[in-house]
Amino acid sequence: MNSEKYISHTVMSLISAKGGVGTSTLTKELAIAFSKDVSVCLVDMALSCPAQETLFRILPTRTMEYLFKHKTGDLSPLSWQDLEPYLTPVPGRNIHLLSAKQVKGAYPLPLNRIIQLISSLKAYFDLVLIDTDMASTDVSAKLVELSDRALLVTDDTECSIKNNQRFRRLLTQKQISYDHMHVIANQIRKESQMYSDQEIEALLHIPVLVTLPYYDQVWKYNNSYLSLYEDPVSPLQPSLSSLVDRLFKLLEK
Numbered sequence: 305m306n307s308e309k310y311i312s313h314t315v316m317s318l319i320s321a322k323g324g325v326g327t328s329t330l331t332k333e334l335a336i337a338f339s340k341d342v343s344v345c346l347v348d349m350a351l352s353c354p355a356q357e358t359l360f361r362i363l364p365t366r367t368m369e370y371l372f373k374h375k376t377g378d379l380s381p382l383s384w385q386d387l388e389p390y391l392t393p394v395p396g397r398n399i400h401l402l403s404a405k406q407v408k409g410a411y412p413l414p415l416n417r418i419i420q421l422i423s424s425l426k427a428y429f430d431l432v433l434i435d436t437d438m439a440s441t442d443v444s445a446k447l448v449e450l451s452d453r454a455l456l457v458t459d460d461t462e463c464s465i466k467n468n469q470r471f472r473r474l475l476t477q478k479q480i481s482y483d484h485m486h487v488i489a490n491q492i493r494k495e496s497q498m499y500s501d502q503e504i505e506a507l508l509h510i511p512v513l514v515t516l517p518y519y520d521q522v523w524k525y526n527n528s529y530l531s532l533y534e535d536p537v538s539p540l541q542p543s544l545s546s547l548v549d550r551l552f553k554l555l556e557k
């Protein structure tokens with residue numbers, strides 16, 4: 305292990321109020337990058353379209369909905385024995401994946417179970433990294449509250465910025481601090497009206513940590529064992545690398 309890069313019992317979420325902006329891709333890349341130095345539990349809370357099992361090309365044996373079936377009313381921390389059957393190791397990497405079934409209707413996990421789950425996982429991993437979507441805004445808001453750092457992913461469209469502004473206002477209404485939030489600006493389209501970092505910061509009142517370039521081959525990395533972070537020739541490599549360095553610094557306690 306590289307002793308200069310060390311964090312422990314840390315929670316970080318990637319959140320976006322608009323779909324299809326690269327949240328899952330970036331969560332996968334961050335899991336790979338952080339796993340070089342620390343143990344990572346990747347939790348797929350993007351329940352309207354859980355993508356991590358596809359991105360890592362693995363098939364989880366059990367999904368998280370069943371974790372609580374024998375735990376009626378019991379909110380005490382889950383043991384490793386409780387958790388382990390649901391965690392699928394990613395071959396060759398210091399990553400365990402906790403996945404969920406896709407949901408169409410109501411979110412299957414109540415907030416108190418999510419708190420129980422995340423705080424339990426935290427005890428066994430250096431980093432709990434969470435991929436979310438807006439399947440439940442309440443859940444996303446709770447994850448912001450539970451996280452040491454929360455990364456708000458946006459593309460360069462008005463729609464994405466507006467949805468994220470709405471989400472940020474919801475945090476204010478719920479009196480959830482977003483001082484620990486940062487923006488990742490991801491350019492997912494070639495033709496771009498990319499807002500400048502200053503414009504995004506002014507619109508969202510959240511600092512931009514990194515701006516990622518458009519790359520028409522990202523899908524190739526999403527459908528193979530390849531990683532943008534590990535590929536020195538991928539145009540996203542330099543910005544992902546500096547993002548990881550900055551996050552390590554921010555997460556060091």
Ligand SMILES: Nc1ncnc2c1ncn2[C@@H]1O[C@H](COP(=O)(O)OP(=O)(O)OP(=O)(O)O)[C@@H](O)[C@H]1O
Pocket residue numbers: 320322323324325326327328329330350353355437490491492493516517518519520521522523526
């Ligand atoms: N920087 C980029 N340049 C070009 N394409 C990108 C970039 N980042 C992501 N993409 C592409 O955008 C699409 C959406 O990515 P991804 O599934 O990660 O987004 P998401 O926000 O998790 O979406 P969902 O709402 O379905 O959960 C994918 O096809 C991915 O290849």
Ligand SMILES: [Mg+2]
Pocket residue numbers: 327328329350353355436437
């Ligand atoms: Mg996703």
